[in-house]
Amino acid sequence: MVRKEKDPDVEDRTVNEAYDTSGFVRTYFSGTFGLNSIDNEGLDIISNVHYGQGYNNAFWDGDEMTYGDGDGVEFTNFASAIDVVAHELVHGVTQFLANLEYQGQSGALNEHFSDVFGTIIKQKYLKQSITEADWLIGDTVVTEKFPGKAIRSMKSPGTANDFDAQPDHMDNYYTGMADNQGVHINSGIPNKAFYLSCMELGIDDCALIWFNTLKKLWRTVKFNDMMEISVETAQELQKQGGINQVAPKVIEQSFAQVGLTQVMA
Amino acid sequence: MNYKIRIEGGFVGISKEYAGEITMGRKEKDNLKRVLVKKIENTNPKLRDGFVYSIDLWDENFEHRITYDESNLPESVRQWIEKTIAKTD
Ligand SMILES: [Zn+2]
Numbered sequence: 268m269v270r271k272e273k274d275p276d277v278e279d280r281t282v283n284e285a286y287d288t289s290g291f292v293r294t295y296f297s298g299t300f301g302l303n304s305i306d307n308e309g310l311d312i313i314s315n316v317h318y319g320q321g322y323n324n325a326f327w328d329g330d331e332m333t334y335g336d337g338d339g340v341e342f343t344n345f346a347s348a349i350d351v352v353a354h355e356l357v358h359g360v361t362q363f364l365a366n367l368e369y370q371g372q373s374g375a376l377n378e379h380f381s382d383v384f385g386t387i388i389k390q391k392y393l394k395q396s397i398t399e400a401d402w403l404i405g406d407t408v409v410t411e412k413f414p415g416k417a418i419r420s421m422k423s424p425g426t427a428n429d430f431d432a433q434p435d436h437m438d439n440y441y442t443g444m445a446d447n448q449g450v451h452i453n454s455g456i457p458n459k460a461f462y463l464s465c466m467e468l469g470i471d472d473c474a475l476i477w478f479n480t481l482k483k484l485w486r487t488v489k490f491n492d493m494m495e496i497s498v499e500t501a502q503e504l505q506k507q508g509g510i511n512q513v514a515p516k517v518i519e520q521s522f523a524q525v526g527l528t529q530v531m532a
Numbered sequence: 533m534n535y536k537i538r539i540e541g542g543f544v545g546i547s548k549e550y551a552g553e554i555t556m557g558r559k560e561k562d563n564l565k566r567v568l569v570k571k572i573e574n575t576n577p578k579l580r581d582g583f584v585y586s587i588d589l590w591d592e593n594f595e596h597r598i599t600y601d602e603s604n605l606p607e608s609v610r611q612w613i614e615k616t617i618a619k620t621d
Contacts, residue, residue, distance in 0.1 A: 320614040324542040326602060329578025342544070351543065358580040369580060377580065405544070418544055430546045451545035 272311075284347040285314040285334065288392075292353045295388050296360065300478050305359035312356070316346045325351050327358035341413040348407045349392045354385035365484040372489045374450035379457040380481055386421050387474050397470055402462060403427060421462045424455030435459040437490075437526030456525050457493060463521035472510040476501050476518065494522040495529065533561060536588040537613055543581040550620040564589075567606050568596050576603035585613065 270277045270286055277283060289312050296302040304310045313331040322335025325345040332355045334346035345351050358381050361367055367377040382404050390400045404427075405418030415428020424433035433455025434440055440456065441449035465473045480497040488496075501514040511517075519529070536551040556564070568589065576582075582602025587609070589596050600609065 319610065321618070323544060323548075324581065324583055326543065326579065326581040326583075328580075328582075328603065329576060345543070354543065355581065362578060362580075369577075381580075428546075445547075446541050446545060451541070451543075 279316075281316045281334075281336070281344060281346050284344070285316050285332075285352065288347070288349045288352040289314055289332075289356065291349065291392055292356045292388055295353075295391060299474065302360070305356060306363040310359075314346065314352075325355050327355045327362075329362065332356065332359075337408060337410075339410070341410055342408050343410055345408050348405060350385040350389040350404050350406075351408060353388040354381040354404065357381040357384040360384070361481065364481050365488070366486050367484060367488060368486045369450060370447040371450075372453065373487050374447050375453040376457060376484070376488060376490070376493055378450045378454035379461070380477070382419060382421060382454060382458055383461050383477050384474075387470055390470060397465055419451075419455070419458070421458045424459050433458070435525060456527070457490065457522075460494075460518075460521045460525045460527065463524055464518055467517040467521070468511050468514055472504075472514055475504060475510060476514065479504065490527055491530065494519075494527045497522070498529070533589060533591050533594075535616060536586075537617060538586040539613075540584045540586070541581075542583045550617045552616075552620050554616055554619065563608070564612055565594060565596070567608050568598055570606075572598070572600060573604040575601050579603050585609075587613075 269279060269282050293304060293312060305312065315331060315333040318333045318335045321338035323337055323342040325332065325334045337343040337345060358377070361377055361380050367373045369377055385404055386402060390397070402422035403417035403420055406416055409415065409417060413428065415431065417427040419431065419433060420427040424435040425431050432441065432452050434453065435455055437456060441452040443449060446452055461473065461477065476497055480493070480500045483496050483500065484493065498515050498519050501510065501518045504510045505512050505514050533556055534553050536549065538547065538549045540547045579602055584599060584601050585605055586599045587597070
């Protein structure tokens with residue numbers, strides 16, 4: 268253990284960055300949704316940094332986060348990126364709230380929620396408005412030699428780099444087996460719906476809708492369930508007077524724009 | 533020893549493949565083979581954004597293919613991968 272809660276800065280900059288960014292994420296969730304840590308039961312937030320050698324990744328293992336330093340050629344320090352840290356921490360939140368199965372559409376939704384709160388928290392951290400924000404995920408972990416500007420784009424899925432295969436519509440849904448049936452690929456579809464919703468409603472109303480939606484989801488949820496539950500959640504929140512009254516319609520239209528529409532009974 | 537290492541998935545989601553020939557001492561080669569033929573330990577179902585590592589290794593009298601994930605990759609194999617890909621162009 269290099270630095271524990273309330274300890275002062277240490278010499279290792281990466282340790283301090285992981286500490287500060289994780290703290291910012293925890294404060295966002297407690298201040299906005301009253302969530303007491305990742306599991307709402309005060310779970311310690313543990314970050315492992317400098318993992319491996321030139322390790323180009325960050326992951327959540329069910330209890331803790333782990334970050335690589337990057338190879339220094341195409342990628343750099345994953346622990347210092349607020350959106351990466353928030354993304355990994357939110358895998359923990361999702362595990363405790365909905366435990367979305369990590370394959371197919373439920374897996375893509377698992378990735379989606381991590382990108383959603385990764386981008387919300389990045390905008391809060393940088394004090395940006397939705398029009399100032401770049402809506403990119405992982406822009407600070409790629410170097411100049413990397414063929415692209417980021418890992419993913421919420422605004423324009425599929426355009427963040429030369430390898431970015433994310434679709435932004437159900438017409439281009441990935442049906443292959445790689446990446447647990449495309450969990451990091453098909454998340455582009457709900458990511459785009461989230462971006463479109465934010466542009467109409469603002470990020471705070473959308474954060475509230477998405478967080479309350481997540482609480483209602485179940486392990487094997489599909490994209491259509493997500494769309495229906497988020498519209499239903501927006502209706503409930505709007506009746507309580509907590510959000511913009513056009514929110515249910517906007518959410519419905521945003522999902523329709525990515526090819527997800529309500530099935531008429 | 534000829535090798536092909538494929539690293540897929542992860543937060544970044546960009547596959548990387550490294551292939552070539554590596555010179556290994558007999559002891560190092562035997563140790564690696566011993567680990568690679570061991571039964572793979574159970575995976576961690578709570579793992580998110582972990583890499584998947586596929587390894588092909590062969591020479592005139594040994595041929596082996598194995599796939600690990602982030603949670604069951606043996607530490608000695610991780611170190612061998614890191615050392616090997618650092619030498620790959
Ligand atoms: Zn993820």
